[in-house]
Amino acid sequence: MSSMQRLLGAAAVTAMSAAVASAEPAIIFDLGGKFDKSFNEAAYTGAERWAEETGGSYREIELTSEAQREQALRRMAESGANPVVTAGFAYQSVMDQVSPEYPDTDFVVIDTVVDQPNVRSYIFSEHEGSYLVGMLAAMASESGTVGFVGGMDVPLIRKFACGYVQGVKAVNPDATVIQNMTGTTPAAWNDQTRGAELTRSQASQGADVVFHAAGGTGIGVLQAAADEGILGIGVDSNQNYLHPGSVLTSMVKRVDNAVYDAFVDGTDGDDQFETGLMVLGLEEEGVGYAVDEHNQDLITDEMRASVEQARQQIISGEIEVHDYSTDDNCSTS
Amino acid sequence: MDVAAILPLLDSTLRLATPLLLACLAGLFSERSGIFDIGLEGKMLISAFFSAATAAITGSVWLGLMAGVAGALAFSLIHGLASITFRGNQLISGVAINFLASGLTVLIAQDWFSSGGRTPALAGPARFSAIDLPFADALRDVPVLGPIYHDLVSGHTILVYVALLAVPVTWYVLFRTRYGLRLRAVGENPAAVDTAGISVTGLRYSAVLICGLLTGLAGAYLATGLNAGFGREMTAGRGYIALAALIFAKWRPWYALMATLLFGLLEAVAIRYQTVDLLGVTIPGPFMQALPYILTVVILAGFVGRAIPPRAGGAPYVKER
Numbered sequence: 001m002s003s004m005q006r007l008l009g010a011a012a013v014t015a016m017s018a019a020v021a022s023a024e025p026a027i028i029f030d031l032g033g034k035f036d037k038s039f040n041e042a043a044y045t046g047a048e049r050w051a052e053e054t055g056g057s058y059r060e061i062e063l064t065s066e067a068q069r070e071q072a073l074r075r076m077a078e079s080g081a082n083p084v085v086t087a088g089f090a091y092q093s094v095m096d097q098v099s100p101e102y103p104d105t106d107f108v109v110i111d112t113v114v115d116q117p118n119v120r121s122y123i124f125s126e127h128e129g130s131y132l133v134g135m136l137a138a139m140a141s142e143s144g145t146v147g148f149v150g151g152m153d154v155p156l157i158r159k160f161a162c163g164y165v166q167g168v169k170a171v172n173p174d175a176t177v178i179q180n181m182t183g184t185t186p187a188a189w190n191d192q193t194r195g196a197e198l199t200r201s202q203a204s205q206g207a208d209v210v211f212h213a214a215g216g217t218g219i220g221v222l223q224a225a226a227d228e229g230i231l232g233i234g235v236d237s238n239q240n241y242l243h244p245g246s247v248l249t250s251m252v253k254r255v256d257n258a259v260y261d262a263f264v265d266g267t268d269g270d271d272q273f274e275t276g277l278m279v280l281g282l283e284e285e286g287v288g289y290a291v292d293e294h295n296q297d298l299i300t301d302e303m304r305a306s307v308e309q310a311r312q313q314i315i316s317g318e319i320e321v322h323d324y325s326t327d328d329n330c331s332t333s
Numbered sequence: 334m335d336v337a338a339i340l341p342l343l344d345s346t347l348r349l350a351t352p353l354l355l356a357c358l359a360g361l362f363s364e365r366s367g368i369f370d371i372g373l374e375g376k377m378l379i380s381a382f383f384s385a386a387t388a389a390i391t392g393s394v395w396l397g398l399m400a401g402v403a404g405a406l407a408f409s410l411i412h413g414l415a416s417i418t419f420r421g422n423q424l425i426s427g428v429a430i431n432f433l434a435s436g437l438t439v440l441i442a443q444d445w446f447s448s449g450g451r452t453p454a455l456a457g458p459a460r461f462s463a464i465d466l467p468f469a470d471a472l473r474d475v476p477v478l479g480p481i482y483h484d485l486v487s488g489h490t491i492l493v494y495v496a497l498l499a500v501p502v503t504w505y506v507l508f509r510t511r512y513g514l515r516l517r518a519v520g521e522n523p524a525a526v527d528t529a530g531i532s533v534t535g536l537r538y539s540a541v542l543i544c545g546l547l548t549g550l551a552g553a554y555l556a557t558g559l560n561a562g563f564g565r566e567m568t569a570g571r572g573y574i575a576l577a578a579l580i581f582a583k584w585r586p587w588y589a590l591m592a593t594l595l596f597g598l599l600e601a602v603a604i605r606y607q608t609v610d611l612l613g614v615t616i617p618g619p620f621m622q623a624l625p626y627i628l629t630v631v632i633l634a635g636f637v638g639r640a641i642p643p644r645a646g647g648a649p650y651v652k653e654r
Contacts, residue, residue: 033449033450033565034449035447035448035449035450035451036449037448041449062449153618180604181618183622184618184619184622187569190564190565190566191569192560192562192564192567193349193555193559193560193567193569194569194604196559196560197345197348197349197601197604198604200341200345201341201345201604201605204341205338216564219451219454219562219564220560223454223560223561223562242454243454
């Protein structure tokens with residue numbers, strides 16, 4: 001009996017301590033995993049930066065199957081974590097359904113838009129960043145053929161593809177862009193073998209620069225590109241270091257900034273968490289291309305100059321990059 | 334589709350068929366001895382992990398290969414212990430092995446490398462590199478045969494050739510040696526083998542260990558030949574496709590080669606031709622990706638005739654007292 005009481009007591013203490021630490025933010029990583037060297041890892045970097053700077057701690061869950069999606073979100077909301085950040089577009093419907101049930105919790109979605117009063121939605125202008133790396137690809141290509149490997153065939157990835165094609169065509173209107181998607185299920189985010197085969201297939205069709213927007217699958221893409229002696233382009237995180245000299249650049253998407261900002265805003269204690277849509281584009285430095293010591297020899301000054309010029313023109317509105325997600329159509333490809 | 338497109342397609346077929354072929358032959362040995370093995374997937378996975386992990390740590394792909402094979406052998410022994418010694422249900426033991434491998438690989442990878450269930454990317458001597466067969470470059474300009482020899486036959490990793498060589502070896506062992514005769518007999522009628530004074534247990538263990546060796550090679554090929562490192566669930570159902578190919582091949586080695594090449598070709602086609610225009614009708618990509626599975630059902634339902642498994646398959650042997 002007494003041991004039972006002690007157990008209950010202990011449980012009560014744990015429950016209380018959870019309530020005290022209620023300001024802890026939380027993040028849910030999507031399938032593909034925290035260390036996918038890509039999207040989720042960028043989110044993780046942002047969370048870690050927050051933890052390092054503030055000395056705070058945060059909760060995290062890594063999804064391992066589609067079935068955990070709703071359960072994980074509810075568990076985080078019920079544990080008192082605030083704000084709860086979810087990384088990945090696949091959270092849209094679940095978030096739309098779950099967030100009204102926890103009106104006191106602030107939620108953040110990345111890469112999708114959820115129209116609820118307590119949800120902040122971050123989207124990135126991937127088409128603009130992809131346009132810039134498309135230009136670089138076309139300038140680096142000697143064959144006039146470049147490739148694109150997408151992960152799961154969803155509008156978000158088509159948005160990357162569409163921006164990329166426009167960038168390629170802006171430099172070389174006669175260029176051919178070979179586009180492939182890895183698959184139609186979430187498994188397409190994590191299939192290195194298939195990514196590598198797609199890349200080899202594109203190389204055999206003459207492509208000498210291949211851009212991937214495929215999460216973990218992209219590791220296979222970049223590996224195969226390095227093996228075939230062609231150039232790869234990374235995505236989301238800066239992936240230049242994976243195969244120095246064989247990765248032309250990376251289309252970086254500052255998911256880390258989104259997570260960091262959300263954590264900062266959500267834990268500063270002023271009860272004011274701005275919700276609604278936030279778009280991070282070239283101007284906000286939400287997207288861009290990465291140049292570092294691993295690829296500086298691949299990118300000439302001329303290439304850089306013309307991309308920088310295009311960047312300014314996009315920001316000023318002189319160049320308008322078509323956004324696939326606005327009309328589900330990409331007329332240029 | 335022209336000739337220039339066919340060669341890379343066949344090249345890709347060969348690469349994709351290799352792990353299937355090794356796993357299929359592994360299943361063939363095991364099932365011919367009367368031990369159903371649904372755990373091919375798990376054994377490939379554990380081997381893929383240990384080969385990549387060891388290669389990453391030691392920098393030697395050969396040590397990696399040995400570690401991978403050792404891992405698969407250990408899992409084979411678990412399967413053998415459960416289904417031969419303790420006469421457990423072979424299917425359940427196989428499923429358990431798949432789950433165990435799926436969880437264990439990610440767990441250990443996370444603990445050793447802390448990179449989300451992956452091993453670091455392998456480079457240089459930590460991977461199997463392509464072997465150029467002799468005269469490949471010299472013969473390149475010979476019409477027809479030159480490109481075939483240079484592009485298709487040459488330039489694969491050693492495990493591809495080992496897999497192809499394993500087919501005649503398997504055929505010879507099974508159908509031309511005393512051991513093979515006994516192995517086939519133990520899968521059909523273990524009591525008869527026992528009566529002849531030959532150990533059923535010993536034969537079945539040997540078959541299960543050969544199965545472990547071959548799945549070990551398959552897994553190592555995936556992680557250190559085809560790819561450069563281990564990734565979570567990287568076998569992606571290949572063990573099950575190998576099982577389907579085994580039934581399709583009616584438990585025969587040469588047919589197994591054909592069946593796995595067919596599955597490899599279908600996968601390669603699905604990867605290369607995501608949408609196919611056929612007589613003015615556009616076939617959508619998802620259909621192409623589903624094609625191998627649809628074909629499996631269609632072929633098994635009617636075209637191969639009856640596929641009769643070894644008669645004693647799945648049943649533990651209980652010695653009469």
